[in-house]
Amino acid sequence: MQLEFIEIEYKVTAEGITVELLPKEFALLQFLYQHRGRIFSREQLLEHVWPLEYPVDRTVDDHIYRLRKKLAPYAGLEIKTIRGLGYSLALQNPRSVEETTPTMQDPELHETMRNVFMKFHRYGQGRSMLTLARQKDVLGFKIDPYYSVYVHFVEGDIDWLLHTNEVSIEERLYWLILYYINLVKPEHSLILCEQLLEKKLMSAEQNREMELLNIIDLYAQAGETDKALDRLKKSYEVIKQQGYDYFIPQMAITEMFVHLVAGTEEHELEQMAEAIEADILSSSPYLRETGSYKIVKGLWMLNCQLWNEGEKLLDEGVQVLDNSGFIPLKLLALCRISFYFDCGKFPVKKELQQKYTYIYDEELERIGLKKKLKMLEDTIYNILNRV
Structure with a gap:
């Protein structure tokens, strides 16, 4: 059995079952799970889970009691009491899932499920992807390697992206960068992304996505709107030549944002908005694109x-992007709003600036991103400097 911890919601999930915990219950279970098989005394658990607090020994017993009740649906999990020593978490052998689920060896099913993930991905239904991923053991399928990483990116699982041993750090680099650039000045992010593209440290697909799309926002926010507009033109040429039609919806929205930053005439922005609504969103009403467009149009208004x-x-x-479950796109939207208010180029209403600054900071706090800035930075630059 493998547990998945959803830190921002204090939930744990396995075998298609999700259990909601209180913050200290969550921290206690997470600690025991990280050190499963080891025995910890009450004093050790108090030291690790309740640092700088002054609970009594009974606190551990009470939390263990409540955890056992809440985790009862998981047949393969047990918090054991080791008489005279303390507590230990025991799990069933993870191989038993494959041994007892024949469909785990069915390649046709795996291909079908991969196509389902791709469909949810395209429609911007991040929550659907996450729900499906959490039920993989019950449904009896293996997640495609790409989506096994991508779902952690979608839900804002920074700890997993930083620390997992399931995939190499090179495979996680791109996803870490997309979070990192929301935390630092666009000028710094732009330099970093240009270096990464030059050194080709990411996969060909990730290099392409950063070059065609991600870096355009950074050019605009770093004050290099001419470069942003030039890159837009080149990106459209590549998209047309290579048939990357799936880039077009986000590209059109990014184009409108860049032109807003560049001070393009109102009638041109209006034409872009009409084209997005008539030609893109009417035929492809995907959650990510709908939410992203509303943000850019709102800034224009x-x-x-x-x-x-x-x-x-x-x-x-913001609400549509929240409903989509794609945390990175919600952060990008809030980053665009923050840039609008902070860059000094646009008319600003103070109460609106305060409102959206609070929403942005609250989202960063909710997923713990600011606390992990130093670790993110060290991880990314360690890879960059190795080459």
Whole structure:
């Protein structure tokens, strides 16, 4: 049995079953799981789970009692009491899932499930992807290697992306960078991404995505709008030549954002908005694209000093992206909003700036991203400097 910890919600999931815990119950189970098989005394558990606090020995016993009740649905998990020594977490042999589930060896089923993941991915249904991934043992299928990493990226599982031994750090690098660039100045992010592209440290597909799409936002926010517009033109040429049509929806939304930053005339922005709504969202009403577009259009409305309309669109966009379950895209949207208010190029209403600054900071705090900035930075630059 393998447990998956959802830190931002204090939930644990396995075998298609999700259990919600209190914060200290969650921390205690996570500690025991990380050191499963080892025995810990009450004093050791108090030291590791309740540092700088002053609970009594009974605190551990009470939490163990509640955990056992909540974890009862997991037949292969047991918190054992080792008389005179303490507590230990025991799990069934993880190989038993494959031994007792014949479909685990069915390649046709795995291909079918991969296509389902791809469909959810395309429609921007991150929550659907996560739900399916958490039920893999019950349904009896193996997750495609790409999606086994990608689902952790989607849900904001930074700890896994930083520390897992299941895949190499090189395979996780791109996803870590996409989180990191939300935390530092765009000028610094731009330099980093240019170095990574030059050294080709990521997969060909990831290099392509960063070069065609991700870096355009950074050019615009770093004040290099001419480079952003030039890269947009080149990206569209590559998309047309190579048939990367799946880039077009996000590319069109990014294009409108860049032109807003560049100070393009209102009538041109209006034409872009009409084209996105008529040609893209009407035929491809994907959650990610819908939410991202509402954000950019909302910023445009603020620039026109249509405060109520702009705020309404921003709120709708944030909500759609939250509903999608794609935390990285929600962060990108909030990063664009933050840039709008902080860059000094646009009309600003102070109360709106305070509102969205609070929402952005709250989201970063919720997934613990600011606390992990130093570790993210060290991990990324260690790889960069090795080459």
